[in-house]
Amino acid sequence: MRFLVVLGGLCAMAQSWPDYGGGPDAAQYSPLTQINRTNVRKLQRAWTYPTGDSNKYFFNPVMVDGTLYVLAKNNSLVALDAAAGKEKWTFDPGPDTKVITNRGINYWESKDKKERRLLFASNHRLRAVDALTGKAILTFGQGGSVDLKEGLDRDPKTIALVQSTTPGRVFEDILILGSATNQGYGSAPGDIRAFDVRTGKLVWTFHTVPRPGEYGHETWPAEAWKSVGGANVWGEMSLDVKRGILYAPTASAKYNFYGADRHGANLFSDCLLALDARTGKRIWHFQMVHHDIWDYDDATAPKLLTVTHDGKQLDAVAQVTKQGFVWVFNRVTGEPLWPIEERPVPKSDMPNEKTWPTQPFPVKPPPFARQKFTVDDLSPYLSPADRAKFRDDILSARNEGLFTPPGTRNTIQMPGNNGGANWSGAAVDPSRGFLYVVSKDLPAMLKLEPEGKAKSGFNDSPEQRGQMVYQAHCLNCHKADRRGAPPAMPSLDDIAVRMPRERIVAAIRNGVGPMQGFPKLTNVELDNLIAYLYNPARARATVPAGTSWADAERYLSGFGFMIASDGLSPIKPPWSSLTAYDLNDGTIRWKIPLGDVPHLAAKGIRNTGSHYPKVGPVVTAGGILFAGTRDRHVRALDVDTGQALWEAELDAALEGMPAVYSVDGRQYVVFCAAAQVGLTPSAQGKINGAYVAFALPEK
Numbered sequence: 001m002r003f004l005v006v007l008g009g010l011c012a013m014a015q016s017w018p019d020y021g022g023g024p025d026a027a028q029y030s031p032l033t034q035i036n037r038t039n040v041r042k043l044q045r046a047w048t049y050p051t052g053d054s055n056k057y058f059f060n061p062v063m064v065d066g067t068l069y070v071l072a073k074n075n076s077l078v079a080l081d082a083a084a085g086k087e088k089w090t091f092d093p094g095p096d097t098k099v100i101t102n103r104g105i106n107y108w109e110s111k112d113k114k115e116r117r118l119l120f121a122s123n124h125r126l127r128a129v130d131a132l133t134g135k136a137i138l139t140f141g142q143g144g145s146v147d148l149k150e151g152l153d154r155d156p157k158t159i160a161l162v163q164s165t166t167p168g169r170v171f172e173d174i175l176i177l178g179s180a181t182n183q184g185y186g187s188a189p190g191d192i193r194a195f196d197v198r199t200g201k202l203v204w205t206f207h208t209v210p211r212p213g214e215y216g217h218e219t220w221p222a223e224a225w226k227s228v229g230g231a232n233v234w235g236e237m238s239l240d241v242k243r244g245i246l247y248a249p250t251a252s253a254k255y256n257f258y259g260a261d262r263h264g265a266n267l268f269s270d271c272l273l274a275l276d277a278r279t280g281k282r283i284w285h286f287q288m289v290h291h292d293i294w295d296y297d298d299a300t301a302p303k304l305l306t307v308t309h310d311g312k313q314l315d316a317v318a319q320v321t322k323q324g325f326v327w328v329f330n331r332v333t334g335e336p337l338w339p340i341e342e343r344p345v346p347k348s349d350m351p352n353e354k355t356w357p358t359q360p361f362p363v364k365p366p367p368f369a370r371q372k373f374t375v376d377d378l379s380p381y382l383s384p385a386d387r388a389k390f391r392d393d394i395l396s397a398r399n400e401g402l403f404t405p406p407g408t409r410n411t412i413q414m415p416g417n418n419g420g421a422n423w424s425g426a427a428v429d430p431s432r433g434f435l436y437v438v439s440k441d442l443p444a445m446l447k448l449e450p451e452g453k454a455k456s457g458f459n460d461s462p463e464q465r466g467q468m469v470y471q472a473h474c475l476n477c478h479k480a481d482r483r484g485a486p487p488a489m490p491s492l493d494d495i496a497v498r499m500p501r502e503r504i505v506a507a508i509r510n511g512v513g514p515m516q517g518f519p520k521l522t523n524v525e526l527d528n529l530i531a532y533l534y535n536p537a538r539a540r541a542t543v544p545a546g547t548s549w550a551d552a553e554r555y556l557s558g559f560g561f562m563i564a565s566d567g568l569s570p571i572k573p574p575w576s577s578l579t580a581y582d583l584n585d586g587t588i589r590w591k592i593p594l595g596d597v598p599h600l601a602a603k604g605i606r607n608t609g610s611h612y613p614k615v616g617p618v619v620t621a622g623g624i625l626f627a628g629t630r631d632r633h634v635r636a637l638d639v640d641t642g643q644a645l646w647e648a649e650l651d652a653a654l655e656g657m658p659a660v661y662s663v664d665g666r667q668y669v670v671f672c673a674a675a676q677v678g679l680t681p682s683a684q685g686k687i688n689g690a691y692v693a694f695a696l697p698e699k
């Protein structure tokens, strides 16, 4: 501790936030101590930089040498003076490239610091921008970009999605990238790839769905690699720079909820992979879910920290997951710190499905999320009608705890596929061996339906199916072009950048203002509808006449988030919590609900935990944990107790993590408060998203 204080003092001149998550190790940790327990109450706004539009943002800024890089102004990259919040330059990627990596960015500099680049994907193209001038680098790739759909050994035209909205990791002169495949059947393979930061040339590829002859190929049907996808790294990665090891957590194989075409354990889906960062060769791996049919993607960066274990210092890696588990390994050998048991789990009753008979359970540390949802767990804040409905749902569903397989009858999933830990949701104090995890308690109810396949062979995508739902139920009001008739009838055209998915689900399911809800849509119809609203370009204008439908052997389920009429979760609060672990002995030090729900807080109901969180905590050597939540609050908590030491209210909801840095001896914490703007028609167009910097008063 004393060492860190001294280091913090020395670094007080300039401490950067050089990478997504604070650095290659994704620790979400700053060694700065100027803001600390004794003075944090005096924090003041140092500057505010409005995002300049009504998009939602949850971008983790990067700060190097006094320049802060943010995403704002209709998805442009903006360089700011990090001490004053004043613009230095703006880079607009252009109208065709508006889907930009929006959780953070990759920063690279040459050894002599003369060359500096920002690297990001927009749509399916990897691009580079000069970080000093904000000009596109046209010598990168072909005419300034690399087509990420190429080189996957699939016809690029058949690949709907490859771009992740999470940045990758820069190591030496390469950029290591994961990808987002879509969720459906036949999605792209989740290859992890490394590109030369100067030329954009491919340096290595790791097949997460192994090819013939590669380790793990036998965990799939022999030919599956040609058609099955996923097992991708859409979330965060981290790097042990000293050892040259990349830690990559992978997602489930696709299709998410039914695996009859992928019998086997399905390596390397749902794995923590340790790869040689220079070559992409596998060093070790651990699979957290065998043959995943629950969408239990691992998305949070593996956390690197040093713990005292059996009396010795040990360099560990900790992975937190959607199921609510913390897995801790020796980061060099992959050996777990505490025993892991393979326990029998319930069997699927679906045709041709072969669930894996066991799943791994860590005996230590204890989980940070609730892993069951019964009638005893219903929220006391449900209306009587909701209470009766959810009671019936639970009692009639298959509900055998963690890893209950989805079937054609309702199946309860808790934590749901959007619960537990997710991107940005964990921070560490690397030298003390402490881990802080944000988790979300949101149950899901899954239900498989036969896919119903179009016989005439047109573009039969989720978006196309969703468009048909839209035409049947929404077109009259929101219009064929989805632009509505503002202000009375909101446009849904920009809904993907304005509203989080759960809010869209709640609006459609329960209604909003004068619009009635659509409770009868099936989960699959709802998901297809949202897929269409997110990506209307992927649907054709009309389904050809004469199209007929037949049941196929494939099944689909929606994500099935369980949401009550008031938009909240039907499970008892807390809906989000923050758990502090001491990984020296694998115990929980403290646990608190994180944040409030504004309309309940107004009635005096506090400490429910905020709803819809993707909260990224950041810990500092000053003994502070900073976090911003959906209740529009930013807080500073004492790392040792969880006690709130300071809080402030901002104009918009927050998601993702702040950046902590210092310039000219002054420490700043910058929050991106733009996760939810212009929600109601009257607020549409009103710009209230901003990057807000706090610091201690200048002497």
Ligand code: HEC
Binding pocket: 470, 473, 474, 475, 476, 477, 478, 488, 489, 490, 491, 492, 495, 504, 507, 508, 512, 513, 514, 515, 516, 518, 529, 678, 679, 680, 681
């Ligand atoms: C009878 C007309 C009508 C129909 C049909 C209708 N909506 Fe709406 N919708 C509205 C109105 C009016 C609002 C604005 C409510 C408010 O905030 O006051 C709205 C709001 C919304 C919102 C919230 C948007 C925002 O900016 O706050 C979403 C999302 C939405 N509708 C989606 C849909 C979808 C999807 C369908 C089809 C399943 C649909 N609506 C069908 C009238 C309709």
